[in-house]
Amino acid sequence: MTATLPGDAPLDEPIALQRPTRRQRLRAVLGADRKAQVGLAVLAVFAVAGIFGALIAPYDPNAMAFDMLTAPSWAHPLGTDDLGRDLLSRIIVGTQVSLFVGVSTVGIALVVGVTLGLLAGYLGGWLDDIIMRYVDLQWAFPNIIIAVYLVAVFGNGLTNVIAAVSLAFVDDFARVSRSMVLSIREEQYVAAARTVGVSDFRIMWRHILPNATAPIIVQATVSVSYAILAEASLSFLGLGVESSTPTWGLILSDARSFVSRAWWLGIFPGLAIMLTVLSINFIGDALRDYFDVRETAG
């Protein structure tokens, strides 16, 4: 071997970085994206409400009073429910569980589902058969039925609700990521990585996953809204988190008999769910731009 390959000669000067760092790029993406800023601001407000809930709430969320079903007023900015409980306080206190369930279930489902999808799609063979037959099985049942079944078997409580809802969403992520993997693994850069001697794990992590992010992010932002609603449905069936803890879903389902007389009971918790979902969608769009280097190349 001749002595002209790099490494034989003394190393040159370091080459200065020719592009913005990841953090600078994230900042640039967010700085240019108004909708993402609004989303972050709204989520920040909800996060404060979630963390300090009981301290901020003007009333005890479970304290009943005689002024039942009163319309929004100075005393009760969002009105009261059928038991005279202050709706604003209930929504503020409910933020914690609703947001936590919505985000954590999707987080867990995403990690588990994408891992399964990557393994099934990349390694194939019997592992693919087993994983995908399970996913098909789960696909045959509506997510909410699975969650109801699991909570019914394992009992109520925050942990069980989160576990049940996460599991119910795993198949969506497995399916989306597997289909991406199947097309990406045929790309020449994957063959090139194998030729270079890159391990299977690193190929999945560095070569396949980064090129599969867009549909996974879309799936995640959609799933957050379904997860919040799934928690609501469980609460509605009496299978949610304990009934002393108000959640957005619980407030909404409690309101069902009274919405014709008290519009605020339906509007405000619904608005909270909608604002959360919208914000997460905005942030999801910005994240997709950030991950897509072609969009933000400068």
Place this chain on the structure above:
Amino acid sequence: MSGRAQAGQAPAGQVQAGRGGEALVELRQLRKYFPVRGGILFGRTVSQVKAVDGVSLSIGRSETLGLVGESGCGKSTIGRCLLKLEAPSAGQVIFDGQDIAGLDRSATKALRRRVQAVFQDPYSSLNPRMTVAEIVGEPLLVHGVEPGAAGRRRRAGQLLELCGLSARLIDRYPHEMSGGQRQRVGIARALALRPDFVVCDEAVSALDVSIQAQIVRLLEDLRAELGLTYLFIGHDLSVVRHISHRVAVMYLGHLVEVADTDSLFDDPRHPYTQALLSAVPVPDPEVERHRPRRIVEGEIPSPMNPPPGCVFHTRCPLADEVCRRQVPALEPLGAGRAVACFKAGPAAVPA
């Protein structure tokens, strides 16, 4: 499957490395069959695509062997077997005296340092989410050659300059570069581990003609400078002629002719080679209009159901009864040439 493949083995016409040196790479009766699965529930193998069907070939050190043939003739499959991206159905791939099929995990990783590839499409052979520094530095990282990020960056810069690119392109993403620049990045990645052998699988086919010339020159310079050995797979005969020392011609999974570049192009012996060469247009329109051409009739048969006897007999103007029944072996004709044809004796009719 392998047992069946062995059963129909033709006598091996082993072709020695043309340039006198010992062989670095050797294919022995290489076969690669792809199963065609059918059935509703459990994919049963209903038939096989015989992509490569008994190819024996050797490549000497510092030699460039051109491998040509129509698309679908199995030339890229040979490249993938050499790169250990596909496991042969039967036969052996010998690299530097070792059968690469028998290597364990760590020996395979060691092999990867010595055998590299430049791929066809510079638009899909680079990961769009990685910068040039990450792409060229990855081989150095995964083999532990250069564990530090700063050192990898410097080496990546040097490799870019070796391949005729400015080191300032190091933080570009692939979509920010031209096709020629991308292909140079692909070459830099292939050279990062100082390989001995590089498979160039249609390495210039996707580029503009003017860029092709630059990349071919770069590959030639690198070969001379670094003592590389190339398998240059292509279908553009003028490019293959330019870069290769020897050329092997494939048809439907079989090798039909191997010879030194000049003798192959000046005096092709196999009727398929003659037809292939006569299909190359001549730039001078006057010559083009009057030159004799040998045109092959019909379609290339399906590799799922190749014809018996000589695979070329269905389209060969010289074919007779023998060709339809017997498989011609690749017979040496002297001067490093070998032809698989009953009709191509030493005194074959010149084309």
